[in-house]
Amino acid sequence: MLRRQFISATAAFAGSGLWALQASAAAAQGGAPAAPGCGKPVYLTFDTGHMGIAQFVAQVLQKHRVPVTFFAANEPTKEGGSSLGDFWAPWWKARAEEGHRLASHTYDHMYWMADIRDSATGQVTHFKVRPSAGERANQTFVVSADEYCAEIAKAANRLESITGHKTLPLYRAPGGKTSPALIAAAQKGGYQQVGWAAAGFLGDELPSDRYPNDKLLDRALKNIRSGDILLAHLGIWSRKDPWAPAVLEPLIVGLLERGFCFRTLAEHPAYQGWIARPHAA
Numbered sequence: 001m002l003r004r005q006f007i008s009a010t011a012a013f014a015g016s017g018l019w020a021l022q023a024s025a026a027a028a029q030g031g032a033p034a035a036p037g038c039g040k041p042v043y044l045t046f047d048t049g050h051m052g053i054a055q056f057v058a059q060v061l062q063k064h065r066v067p068v069t070f071f072a073a074n075e076p077t078k079e080g081g082s083s084l085g086d087f088w089a090p091w092w093k094a095r096a097e098e099g100h101r102l103a104s105h106t107y108d109h110m111y112w113m114a115d116i117r118d119s120a121t122g123q124v125t126h127f128k129v130r131p132s133a134g135e136r137a138n139q140t141f142v143v144s145a146d147e148y149c150a151e152i153a154k155a156a157n158r159l160e161s162i163t164g165h166k167t168l169p170l171y172r173a174p175g176g177k178t179s180p181a182l183i184a185a186a187q188k189g190g191y192q193q194v195g196w197a198a199a200g201f202l203g204d205e206l207p208s209d210r211y212p213n214d215k216l217l218d219r220a221l222k223n224i225r226s227g228d229i230l231l232a233h234l235g236i237w238s239r240k241d242p243w244a245p246a247v248l249e250p251l252i253v254g255l256l257e258r259g260f261c262f263r264t265l266a267e268h269p270a271y272q273g274w275i276a277r278p279h280a281a
Contacts, residue, residue: 038261040226043268044068044252045196047105047172048084049235051077053244054091057234060249062098064256069265070095070234071172071194072159073105075133078235082133084155089162096165101264104171104191107154108134112177116142124181132174148182149189156191168266169279170194190279192271197228202251204232204243213246220247221254229268 046057046068061068072092074084081087084107096102108131116126127148130140143151156167171191173182183193203216224230232243252262265271 038263040258040260041263041267042200042224042226042255042260043229043265044262045071045172045194045229045231045265047071047174047231047233048073048075048109049233050075050237051079051083051088051091052235053242054088054234057244057248058091058095060244060252061100064249064252066252066262067099067101067264068262069101069103069168069170071103071105071170072155073109073133073174074107074155074158075109083234084158084162092159093163096163099264101168101266102159102163102165103168103194103265104152104155104159106131106151106171106174107158108132108137108151109174110148110151111174112179112182113140115179115181124179127179127182127185145185145188148185149191152186152189152191168271169275169277170265170271192274194229194265194271196231197225199223199225200228200230202230202232202243202247204239204247205236206239208239208241208243213241213243216243217247217250217254220251221258224255224260226260229265 044066048071060066070092072084074082077083077085077088079087084092092102110129110131113128113130115124116128117123118125126142126144128140129143129148131137152171156171159165159167169190169192171186172194176195178193186193199220202220203211206216220230232248236243255262266275
């Protein structure tokens, strides 16, 4: 049933056109210059998750003509596959064709744990990491800067192969966990790290008994400011009362009524210069 519903919904959409320390101050705080034709822009972003709400999210975005930026990793999903597997390929292709922008979240959802320094020079040479997906899920090991960049590129390349659309030269580190050395390594590899605004943390990762949806919605509508990058996910396993069905559409409508408009990160002033640079393929 899930597969039939998925294919049906994807076919219906495909024809339409439509706090983090690691973020730069301009990207993580309000007051950024307005995007063209948009006086109070906000930048809604989604990271992957179990994908159980992905179709609902796509419907709401299409209904309100809201463009967003998706950061994708190859995470386990509710139907038993993975978020960048063949089952979800048509979904990603449809989103790209609707005008949403795509970027990497590392292929195996690889968390940075610590910098590894050379004992003689004190320079960071490697990183301790722990992916939550893939063959080495929940194992802690060490990678070089080049290996970490290859992990970012792997997700970006997969997105490009299944959508036919170029990804943004941006990425989001899982959990927002980074270090200056990690950010520098990613930049050297062609990818700029993207965080989110404090008010833009929409809370879908939090336990729903302590952070019910109505409180999360009220907080977001009170605190979000122009220029903020907002963060949500395409399904969180641990949250018992799912966030999106209760909050996403009221949040979008509420922000629109307050004079905000939605843009992708391709139009964010903190990243436009980086995106315009030539980057290695």
